[in-house]
Amino acid sequence: MEIVCPVDAQFADVIYALLCPPAPLQAQGYFDQLISKRQTRGIKVEQNGDFGKGVFADKEFKEGELILKDQMLVGAQHIANKMDCLVCSFCFRFIGSIELQIGRKLYLQQLGVSVNHDECDMEVEEEDNFADGGEEDDSSMENGEDSGACASTSSHRNKVELPRGLVESLINGELKLPLTENFSLPPAIPCAGGCGEAYYCSKLCAQSDWETCHSLLCTGEKSESVSSEALGEFIQHANETNDVFLLAAKAIASTILRNRKLKATCLEERGKLKNVLGRTVSSALFEAWKPLSMAHKRRWWDCIALPFDVESSDEEAFRAQIRSLAFSSLQLLRAAIFDNECEPLFSLEIYGHIIGMFELNNLDLVVASPVEDYFLYIDDLPSPEKDKDGQATIIALKPIHKGEEVTISYVDEELSFEERQALLADYGFRCRCLKCLKEES
Numbered sequence: 001m002e003i004v005c006p007v008d009a010q011f012a013d014v015i016y017a018l019l020c021p022p023a024p025l026q027a028q029g030y031f032d033q034l035i036s037k038r039q040t041r042g043i044k045v046e047q048n049g050d051f052g053k054g055v056f057a058d059k060e061f062k063e064g065e066l067i068l069k070d071q072m073l074v075g076a077q078h079i080a081n082k083m084d085c086l087v088c089s090f091c092f093r094f095i096g097s098i099e100l101q102i103g104r105k106l107y108l109q110q111l112g113v114s115v116n117h118d119e120c121d122m123e124v125e126e127e128d129n130f131a132d133g134g135e136e137d138d139s140s141m142e143n144g145e146d147s148g149a150c151a152s153t154s155s156h157r158n159k160v161e162l163p164r165g166l167v168e169s170l171i172n173g174e175l176k177l178p179l180t181e182n183f184s185l186p187p188a189i190p191c192a193g194g195c196g197e198a199y200y201c202s203k204l205c206a207q208s209d210w211e212t213c214h215s216l217l218c219t220g221e222k223s224e225s226v227s228s229e230a231l232g233e234f235i236q237h238a239n240e241t242n243d244v245f246l247l248a249a250k251a252i253a254s255t256i257l258r259n260r261k262l263k264a265t266c267l268e269e270r271g272k273l274k275n276v277l278g279r280t281v282s283s284a285l286f287e288a289w290k291p292l293s294m295a296h297k298r299r300w301w302d303c304i305a306l307p308f309d310v311e312s313s314d315e316e317a318f319r320a321q322i323r324s325l326a327f328s329s330l331q332l333l334r335a336a337i338f339d340n341e342c343e344p345l346f347s348l349e350i351y352g353h354i355i356g357m358f359e360l361n362n363l364d365l366v367v368a369s370p371v372e373d374y375f376l377y378i379d380d381l382p383s384p385e386k387d388k389d390g391q392a393t394i395i396a397l398k399p400i401h402k403g404e405e406v407t408i409s410y411v412d413e414e415l416s417f418e419e420r421q422a423l424l425a426d427y428g429f430r431c432r433c434l435k436c437l438k439e440e441s
């Protein structure tokens with residue numbers, strides 16, 4: 001029987017208005033303002049016929065020139081990657097020390113929860129359901145050389161017995177490795193909310209994350225969630241099924257907090273109401289939702305690519321199971337961070353579209369691994385030049401002329417046409433770039 005989410009029916013008109021794609025002029029104004037607030041000059045967002053919105057060069061770019069460097073809208077570290085490295089929960093740079101990073105990884109390896117590069121099955125995945133939808137990359141970041149790795153037990157790997165106490169002394173700083181003073185990292189500052197989960201590179205990052213979304217998603221004693229227990233259940237469910245739910249929770253929490261901030265600080269927004277198909281709704285909710293309203297979206301269970309191991313005759317059952325999984329997650333999130341003024345955000349329709357938005361727009365973010373740099377240095381190899389933080393950076397790979405579209409490849413361009421199309425199926429569109437059109441014909 002199909003699940004019915006009562007909020008969908010109760011707020012159908014508001015949900016419809018929230019999910020309406022912005023008018024071209026409205027989107028143009030939003031992105032013009034966004035770009036004007038960044039240091040970047042020389043790009044603009046324009047509608048590009050059949051392809052929707054695109055970024056275009058407004059000046060000549062030389063090869064190697066920086067086009068854009070910007071903070072992500074919403075980002076999270078993959079669960080498997082969390083086992084591998086300790087990074088700032090806001091800007092994603094490595095924190096602590098080389099010794100802590102190595103000691104922590106060895107410790108988790110001993111517990112049997114670290115990364116095994118030979119396999120790619122999440123330990124936490126349930127065998128007989130479609131929970132993960134066959135996806136590996138629906139969250140937003142990977143670090144250094146561990147890209148694409150998955151958590152698994154390492155019991156059958158060749159184990160090297162480590163001297164007793166070695167791991168502890170690496171973690172607690174008693175043991176110094178040679179030359180690590182050349183690779184100093186920012187300290188690991190624990191979340192002031194007391195969750196013991198989030199760590200930051202600075203007080204500024206801790207504060208920014210708290211204000212952006214973590215105050216609602218922290219499980220510590222200072223949490224501003226409705227119930228830390230419910231939040232714990234939501235997080236556990238996401239970890240056991242699909243960590244894209246953690247990303248969706250960040251998107252909802254940040255909208256709730258923006259709504260509260262707008263109402264608290266902006267007199268105009270406090271009393272302002274919007275008429276949505278005959279119903280009056282606070283206009284602050286629409287303003288708070290704006291950054292998410294700009295992104296291309298479809299319902300998750302409609303746009304997710306059918307995994308290879310699901311027969312087409314089972315497609316309907318597969319999509320119903322994905323929808324039901326999203327509903328279970330949403331119920332847990334609702335119990336954890338419900339906000340009366342933002343109730344439409346707790347509809348399955350909005351939740352499904354937020355997750356679908358990540359499915360269709362997500363990019364993996366690779367940040368420099370100082371641990372990798374350290375080993376390269378020790379091996380007397382030159383270290384690769386990479387950015388140190390988790391900002392999204394776009395650099396011109398070839399000269400780009402004024403008026404030309406600035407594009408990025410969603411997949412490895414070296415792959416064959418068929419392999420590229422198979423990977424692009426996850427993004428829910430048939431690629432019509434010049435290379436694909438040429439090779440197709």
Ligand SMILES: C[S@@+](CC[C@H](N)C(=O)[O-])C[C@H]1O[C@@H](n2cnc3c(N)ncnc32)[C@H](O)[C@@H]1O
Binds near residue numbers: 050052053296429
């Ligand atoms: C990440 S979004 C890009 C932004 C999008 N154009 C918009 O208006 O928001 C991806 C979507 O853009 C369109 N798109 C991007 N590149 C394309 C390509 N090479 N061929 C066909 N469609 C493309 C598809 O509709 C795809 O689902």
